[in-house]
Amino acid sequence: MTSPRVRLVEITDENRDAVCALRVDPAQERFVASVARSLEEAASTPEGEPWYRAVYSADEPVGFVMLSWNVPPGRPGIIGPYFLWRLLIDRHHQGRGFGREALDQVVDLVRADGATELLTSHQPGEGGPGPFYRRFGFQPTGEIDNGETVLRLDLSRH
Known part of the structure; x- marks a missing residue:
């Protein structure tokens, strides 16, 4: 197995x-x-239990990821317990697989923490991240949030 090209x-x-x-x-x-x-x-x-990291390739930041990390149930307005709140890859570094590699590492981390699912949301529209998330294996829940x-x-099948 090759070593990852990105690190959090x-x-x-x-x-x-x-x-x-x-x-x-x-x-x-x-x-x-x-x-x-x-x-x-x-x-x-803070009730969203934010956890965030820069995504680096070698010694250069190429992106950013932020999650709600293991949020206790019942917090109003917070989707969880594990929710991918933000994934951003800089425009100069898109299309190189950095987003997928960063998300692979996030999935490994939340699974190791005991998570059985990872949730996210996105604004629908042309050029949006929906196709990226679906290719990764995310499925619509039927819910709409804001x-x-x-x-x-x-995470049991990914």
Whole structure:
């Protein structure tokens, strides 16, 4: 087995500016919030149990991932217990498999933590992330949350 080309790295004072500088293509901005906005959401939503990491290839940040991590049941407005809140790959690094590799690592981590499913949601629309998530194995749950389609990945079969 080959070693992964990406790794998930904690965001620190030393790398925060470089990670916050990551941007999606302008046509994708309506589908995914910026890293800075994501970090603000994490800080203002502690009940969502935010867990986030920069996605690095070699020594360069190429993306960002954020989850709700093992949220206890019954918290209003929070989907969980494990919810992929954000996945962003910088526009200059898209199409190289970094998003899939980062998501593979996230799946391994949440499965190791005892999760049986990973949920996410996305804004429907042309150029959105829906096809990426479906190719990965996520299936629509039939739920809509704030206008976003909710998807589920069964971790017992992935």
